[in-house]
Each structure stands twice: as C-alpha cells, then as structure tokens.
Amino acid sequence: xxxxxxxxxxxxxxxDWQQFHTPKNLAMALAGEVxxxxxxxxxxxxxxxxxxxxxxxxxxxxxxxxxxxxxxxTRLADVLDIDLEDAARDKLTEVATRYPVSEAKGSxxxx
Amino acid sequence: xxxxxxxxxxxxxxxDWQQFHTPKNLAMALAGEVxxxxxxxxxxxxxxxxxxxxxxxxxxxxxxxxxxxxxxxTRLADVLDIDLEDAARDKLTEVATRYPVSEAKGSxxxx
Amino acid sequence: xxxxxxxxxxxxxxxDWQQFHTPKNLAMALAGEVxxxxxxxxxxxxxxxxxxxxxxxxxxxxxxxxxxxxxxxTRLADVLDIDLEDAARDKLTEVATRYPVSEAKGSxxxx
Amino acid sequence: xxxxxxxxxxxxxxxDWQQFHTPKNLAMALAGEVxxxxxxxxxxxxxxxxxxxxxxxxxxxxxxxxxxxxxxxTRLADVLDIDLEDAARDKLTEVATRYPVSEAKGSxxxx
Numbered sequence: 357x358x359x360x361x362x363x364x365x366x367x368x369x370x371x372d373w374q375q376f377h378t379p380k381n382l383a384m385a386l387a388g389e390v391x392x393x394x395x396x397x398x399x400x401x402x403x404x405x406x407x408x409x410x411x412x413x414x415x416x417x418x419x420x421x422x423x424x425x426x427x428x429x430t431r432l433a434d435v436l437d438i439d440l441e442d443a444a445r446d447k448l449t450e451v452a453t454r455y456p457v458s459e460a461k462g463s464x465x466x467x
Numbered sequence: 468x469x470x471x472x473x474x475x476x477x478x479x480x481x482x483d484w485q486q487f488h489t490p491k492n493l494a495m496a497l498a499g500e501v502x503x504x505x506x507x508x509x510x511x512x513x514x515x516x517x518x519x520x521x522x523x524x525x526x527x528x529x530x531x532x533x534x535x536x537x538x539x540x541t542r543l544a545d546v547l548d549i550d551l552e553d554a555a556r557d558k559l560t561e562v563a564t565r566y567p568v569s570e571a572k573g574s575x576x577x578x
Numbered sequence: 579x580x581x582x583x584x585x586x587x588x589x590x591x592x593x594d595w596q597q598f599h600t601p602k603n604l605a606m607a608l609a610g611e612v613x614x615x616x617x618x619x620x621x622x623x624x625x626x627x628x629x630x631x632x633x634x635x636x637x638x639x640x641x642x643x644x645x646x647x648x649x650x651x652t653r654l655a656d657v658l659d660i661d662l663e664d665a666a667r668d669k670l671t672e673v674a675t676r677y678p679v680s681e682a683k684g685s686x687x688x689x
Numbered sequence: 690x691x692x693x694x695x696x697x698x699x700x701x702x703x704x705d706w707q708q709f710h711t712p713k714n715l716a717m718a719l720a721g722e723v724x725x726x727x728x729x730x731x732x733x734x735x736x737x738x739x740x741x742x743x744x745x746x747x748x749x750x751x752x753x754x755x756x757x758x759x760x761x762x763t764r765l766a767d768v769l770d771i772d773l774e775d776a777a778r779d780k781l782t783e784v785a786t787r788y789p790v791s792e793a794k795g796s797x798x799x800x
Contacts, residue, residue, distance in 0.1 A: 370568045370572075371566065372573040373573075375573075376575055376732045380511065380516040380602075383505050384727045385727075387502070387606075387609050387723075387727050389724075390498045390501050390724065391722075391724015393497070393498075394724070397494050398717035398718045400491065401624070402492075402623070409547050409548060419549050419557075422543070422554050423555045423558030425497075426540065426551050426555035427558060429533070429540065430555065441537070443537060444537035444538050447534030447537075448534075452478065461482055487621045491717075492621060494717075495716075496616075496617075496620045498717075498720050505606045505613070506606075509607045510603060510797045512735070513734070575732045586781065589781060589784075595793075601739060601751075602735055602738040608723055608726070609724070612716075612719055615720075616720055619712060619713045619716050630769070631769050631771075642779075644762070645776035645781075646780055648766075648773050648776060652777065658741070658742050658752075660755055662755065667693060667696065668756060669757055669760060670696060670697065674700065684708075
C-alpha cells in the first residue's frame with residue numbers, strides 16, 4: 357500500500373495536480389469512478405455479474421474501473437493523512453461489535 | 468492488503484453473508500458508502516474540507532466512512548479475484564501514457 | 579414541476595441556504611441521496627426488489643429516498659436554470675437516434 | 690411530468706427493455722448517470738462551477754447529464770408506481786418540520 361500511495365502521489369505531483377486534489381474534489385472523482393463501475397454491472401443479471409471476469413473484454417473493463425476507484429481512494433486517504441488499511445480494520449472491528457455472529461448469521465437486515 | 472482481504476472475507480463467512488456478497492450487490496454497497504462519504508463534504512467550502520481532519524468529530528466520521536469504502540472495495544475485488552493494488556498500479560501506468568507530464572502539467576482538462 | 583421548483587426554492591431561501599446550494603455542492607448532495615436509495619436495494623434479490631413497494635415500511639423508505647433525490651435534482655436544475663423535463667425530453671430524442679428500435683430491440687448492449 | 694413518464698415508458702417498451710428495467714438495475718443506472726454529472730463538476734472551483742452554463746460546451750454536457758439523471762429517475766419512479774412530484778412534495782413537508790426556519794437559518798448543520 358505504501359508503494360501505491362507514493363506512486364499515486366508522484367503521479368499527481370509531476371503533473372501539478374495537487375491544486376485539483378482537494379478532499380472535496382477527490383471525493384467527487386471517487387464517486388464518479390464508482391459510477392462507471394456500477395455501469396459495468398447495471399444491466400447484468402446476478403448470474404451474469406457473477407461470471408463477468410470470465411469474459412475477457414468485460415473483465416478487463418471491470419478490473420480497470422476497480423483500479424480507478426482504488427487510485428482515487430488511495431489519493432483521498434493520502435491527502436487526508438488517513439491510513440487506508442488501518443481505517444478499514446478499525447471499522448471492521450467496530451462493525452463486528454454491532455453485528456455479532458450470533459445475531460447477524462444469514463440475515464439480510466441492515467448491514 | 469492480504470491480511471485485510473482475509474479479515475473481510477472471514478467477517479462475511481462467519482455471518483453467512485457470501486449469499487448477499489454478489490459483485491452486483493457489492494458494487495451497490497460500495498456506491499452507497501461513497502455516498503455517505505460525499506455527505507461529509509457536501510456543504511463544506513473547499514477550505515473547510517481541507518482541514519476536516521483537524522475537527523475531532525468530523526475527522527472521525529470521515530475516517531470511518533473511508534474505512535467502509537475500503538472494506539467494500541476490498542470485498543468486491545476479492546469476490547472478483549482481482550488484486551486491488553495491482554489493478555490500481557496497472558491503471559496508473561495506462562493513465563500515465565494518456566496524460567504525459569509534458570501535456571498534462573497544471574491543466575484541469577478531463578483527467 | 580414549476581410548483582415544485584418554486585417550493586424547493588422557497589424552502590432554501592427561507593433558511594438562507596442559497597449560500598450552500600452551489601452547483602457543485604448540490605451535485606454532491608444528489609449523489610449522496612442516490613447512495614441512500616441504492617442502500618435500500620443493495621441486499622435484495624431482483625425478485626425482492628421488484629415487490630419492495632408491497633412492504634409498507636420498505637416502500638415508504640424507498641418513496642422518501644426518491645423524494646429526496648427529486649428535491650435535489652429539482653434544486654440543481656433550478657440553480658443552473660435548466661428545465662428538468664425539457665432536458666430529459668431532449669436527451670430522450672438524442673438517445674432514440676443512437677439506439678433505433680430496429681437495432682436495440684431486446685439487446686442489453688450498452689445503453 | 691405525465692407526458693415525460695409516458696415517453697420514457699414508450700421508449701423502453703419499443704425496445705423490449707422492460708426486462709432490464711428492474712428497480713435494482715434502474716437505481717444502479719441512476720447512480721451511474723449521477724456519477725457522470727459529478728465528473729462535470731469535480732475539478733472545477735466553486736466559482737467555475739457557478740458559471741458552468743455560460744460555457745456553451747460544458748453547459749450542454751451538464752444539461753445532457755441532468756437529462757439522463759431525470760430520465761432514469763422518472764423511469765424508476767414509474768416502475769415503482771411512485772409519483773415523483775408527490776414524493777418530493779411530501780418529503781419537503783417532512784423536512785420542513787425537521788428543520789424549522791427559526792433553527793436552521795443560515796446554518797450548515799446536517800441537512
């Protein structure tokens with residue numbers, strides 16, 4: 357992750373894009389990329405979506421969109437000085453308390 | 468990252484949530500979490516957004532939302548058998564060709 | 579629509595919220611509300627989603643989220659001086675040319 | 690609005706797209722279009738975003754994206770048998786109670 361964070365930062369620095377990379381703008385860009393990812397799945401049945409990676413073309417598009425989402429998420433976290441993996445781990449610990457296995461098992465209730 | 472991927476997977480497995488964690492559903496959940504992240508920034512001026520982490524309460528909320536986004540992105544990548552960091556690195560390489568430093572420097576044109 | 583546009587505008591004016599209602603902020607708020615709408619559907623099977631309005635509680639939540647999305651979309655269009663229905667009609671005409679019935683019939687290809 | 694709803698419905702019917710237009714898929718498509726709308730604003734300063742309609746090209750793109758969002762929102766509401774304007778009006782009434790003018794005036798607190 358550190359290497360990726362640094363590569364994304366260097367990419368922006370070299371192009372003088374720090375001026376555009378405010379938290380607000382990056383959050384918007386992240387949402388825009390997630391929108392493109394959604395577009396890959398929106399007309400697929402659940403069955404088709406489950407095997408999307410078996411299709412070379414669609415699979416490559418999905419992988420590229422996920423790459424885009426990860427780039428902006430990494431950049432946003434860097435700009436905010438948040439460790440992405442730590443934030444996820446801490447959140448997971450918190451959610452585990454809110455949804456204990458005994459109660460949450462197999463239930464689709466709000467999660 | 469591997470450790471995080473495995474923790475998220477174990478979290479879902481223990482709760483029998485694999486049935487809900489289809490690519491389509493996870494892409495939607497990811498978008499939902501990004502929506503919550505946007506909500507943290509939407510009424511802030513760029514200046515306020517830039518110092519959001521200095522506010523203990525707002526900062527904790529932003530970090531938690533970023534954690535949520537990372538959890539679902541990690542889970543989606545895992546379900547699709549995509550290496551998140553590799554996908555980001557490959558995309559970065561591709562984008563670097565499309566926006567060479569010489570042309571992209573300081574320009575806000577579509578990126 | 580005119581009546582709704584005016585009611586939303588009056589709502590914002592009375593609260594001195596014009597200062598927050600910039601196009602950028604409103605686009606983010608719109609995306610945030612769409613995220614909440616997605617959250618209503620994300621864990622449902624297609625079958626469950628198709629009958630969501632038959633469930634009084636979930637149906638009311640979906641209707642309220644759609645109301646929220648419509649409020650922000652109406653407000654954003656008003657601030658940009660765009661007629662929402664005209665914009666939709668014009669886009670529909672354009673898309674009809676791009677996807678003529680003869681070619682698009684029953685096909686899930688990019689639309 | 691009725692006319693628009695009917696035109697969008699006819700558009701889908703003629704192309705046999707009802708099969709793709711499930712609530713879940715339409716919510717995703719709506720989010721995807723909102724993502725494209727966000728992309729129009731993401732690198733603009735608040736000042737630039739405020740005059741975006743004065744630029745013929747960018748203005749046309751924003752109008753087209755708003756048209757797309759409205760098309761999918763109209764279609765989603767139709768499929769769920771929700772009156773879009775009524776849903777917005779009811780929500781506005783509810784929110785007015787939650788944020789009375791006397792308390793909400795000029796405040797950026799959660800809205």
